[in-house]
Amino acid sequence: MQHNAPVGDAFSEEQKQYLQGFLSAVLARGGATAAPAPAPAPGAADTFVAGPEAIHRAAQDRAIAAGGKLVPEEEAKRRKNPFDMWDEMAANGAAGRFPKGTDVFLHKFHGLFYVAPAENAFMCRLRIPNGILSAAQLRGLAEIAEIYCGGFADVTTRANLQLRGIQPPHAQSVLMAIDELGLTSRGAGADNIRNITGSPTAGIDAQELIDTRPLCRALHHYILNHRELYGLPRKFNIAFDGGGKVSVLADTNDIGFAAVRIGAGKSVEPGVYFRVGLGGITGHGDFARDCGILLKPEECVRAAAAMVRVFIDHGDRTDRKKARLKYLLDKWGLDRFLAEAETHFGTPFRRVPVEECEKRGPEVKGAHIGVHGQKQQNLNYIGVVLPVGRIDAARMRGLSEVASRFGSGALRLTVWQNLLISDVPDERVGAALDAIAALGLGTVASGVRSGLVACTGNTGCKFALGDTKSHALTLADALEARVTLDRPINIHLTGCPHSCAQHLIGDIGLLATKIDAGEESVDGYHISVGGSAGAERKLAREIYPAVPFPEVPKLVGSMLAAYLAKRRAGESFHDFVVRHEIDDLKHLISQNDLAA
Numbered sequence: 001m002q003h004n005a006p007v008g009d010a011f012s013e014e015q016k017q018y019l020q021g022f023l024s025a026v027l028a029r030g031g032a033t034a035a036p037a038p039a040p041a042p043g044a045a046d047t048f049v050a051g052p053e054a055i056h057r058a059a060q061d062r063a064i065a066a067g068g069k070l071v072p073e074e075e076a077k078r079r080k081n082p083f084d085m086w087d088e089m090a091a092n093g094a095a096g097r098f099p100k101g102t103d104v105f106l107h108k109f110h111g112l113f114y115v116a117p118a119e120n121a122f123m124c125r126l127r128i129p130n131g132i133l134s135a136a137q138l139r140g141l142a143e144i145a146e147i148y149c150g151g152f153a154d155v156t157t158r159a160n161l162q163l164r165g166i167q168p169p170h171a172q173s174v175l176m177a178i179d180e181l182g183l184t185s186r187g188a189g190a191d192n193i194r195n196i197t198g199s200p201t202a203g204i205d206a207q208e209l210i211d212t213r214p215l216c217r218a219l220h221h222y223i224l225n226h227r228e229l230y231g232l233p234r235k236f237n238i239a240f241d242g243g244g245k246v247s248v249l250a251d252t253n254d255i256g257f258a259a260v261r262i263g264a265g266k267s268v269e270p271g272v273y274f275r276v277g278l279g280g281i282t283g284h285g286d287f288a289r290d291c292g293i294l295l296k297p298e299e300c301v302r303a304a305a306a307m308v309r310v311f312i313d314h315g316d317r318t319d320r321k322k323a324r325l326k327y328l329l330d331k332w333g334l335d336r337f338l339a340e341a342e343t344h345f346g347t348p349f350r351r352v353p354v355e356e357c358e359k360r361g362p363e364v365k366g367a368h369i370g371v372h373g374q375k376q377q378n379l380n381y382i383g384v385v386l387p388v389g390r391i392d393a394a395r396m397r398g399l400s401e402v403a404s405r406f407g408s409g410a411l412r413l414t415v416w417q418n419l420l421i422s423d424v425p426d427e428r429v430g431a432a433l434d435a436i437a438a439l440g441l442g443t444v445a446s447g448v449r450s451g452l453v454a455c456t457g458n459t460g461c462k463f464a465l466g467d468t469k470s471h472a473l474t475l476a477d478a479l480e481a482r483v484t485l486d487r488p489i490n491i492h493l494t495g496c497p498h499s500c501a502q503h504l505i506g507d508i509g510l511l512a513t514k515i516d517a518g519e520e521s522v523d524g525y526h527i528s529v530g531g532s533a534g535a536e537r538k539l540a541r542e543i544y545p546a547v548p549f550p551e552v553p554k555l556v557g558s559m560l561a562a563y564l565a566k567r568r569a570g571e572s573f574h575d576f577v578v579r580h581e582i583d584d585l586k587h588l589i590s591q592n593d594l595a596a
């Protein structure tokens, strides 16, 4: 890691001096600059809590009064406000110490994840509303990645970025540098509302019904400025789907706002509204359920806050496995949940049957890759393939340069772990593609690599049962050598049942497992097929349990070969597997067995 690399143009002279001065001071003093960590206050668990966040204490008290026992994470939040830890974090950084015990959890409120034993380092996750950042911001993040981190970033399945390999003396430097770029990591982990996702082609998609950027931005800042919206019973995901061609997977969120058009002669005024899906969590086998209400765009932030407020009051604080919104909805039903939310919203919700809404335009698989015309005449966006989302600092700078030189300087991250460069004039598309190719990056939508999604895996996540990112790349290499696809396909690899890579909505989903092999165990995957979100929403069905990874490329290759040999004209892989029973599929696959 470089400690004294020059800081680039994304920072002002003053900022450069500040960043380098802070780091030099920490290093020169041998990591012993700050005061020792304050001892926890006696009786802290009973500290009086005033202000808006008192609603959390009241919810905990109710859980205890009902005979429940708070989980350790709730006890930790009760003992110490995570946003009162700055001095303690400085002391740890100066001493070169990582946090211990439940302080590891509390650091995640700052977006800092101590990821041992996978890696003895912090990971920092940002918040990037609607996944859109500027060229200057990406260039600045490249500098931060090189100076303080592992020299790369990962695009996440929430259209966000993560920086890895951060040592304790640099943790606060990373937070400060991110802030100076106009970004934040506050609330990016732990029991908080995660990055607000929106349609990646917002504002440039001829098919969209509404531009989601102002809504994502408004909700992002609403959360940042309402301290009672931190420390929920569990994490919480919210997405806005503007109706464009590139899916944002809204129905996999706790709250998915999906734009719809209402025509004339219906029970409400014609116009564009949002339908609301609640309780999506595909790792637990559920898509968001339509709750039968329509919101005007300007009502969405207030409605989200009202619904989160119900979750704060009534989510389970005694069992982490049952603490997500889905379980409250399962227990109460939609009607009771909506009635409670209305008390916070202030007026009754507008209940409208889904049949009154016009059908949404299609989500186009692969529209996040390659060159696509925008709704603005003569302008295009270019989707760049970033296999499994990893991008090194040199390419971060290179793509910033491409966005500035050929586009408007905007870069749009997607939930498909890649990015789009928008606003490229027709006559500059060729040169932009050449510049992207010169970075060693592709822009072609065919093949398996464009729809390859992998969670962090065991190089950076303690829950992982396999190295999902490197397995994904090995799998892609092997498949590209064996089969040629003419339609995009999604392959999702996820390292544990938390399913950050949402294996159950992949055309092919792989869930890591360990397989006994005598006295040892080997890495393997449970393989599922036929998953999808959106209009084709369907959870994948398991076809092959516990396949050792060395056998996976051949087996998946045979699955694709069977599809190519037996599909109907124009049939997608999804439709192909959905129209077959699992045993029939296995038979077809065995008939198209590829050589090892």
Ligand code: SF4
Binding pocket: 455, 456, 457, 458, 461, 462, 463, 464, 465, 494, 495, 496, 497, 498, 499, 500, 501
């Ligand atoms: Fe970690 Fe599991 Fe999420 Fe993968 S799915 S990043 S292993 S928690």
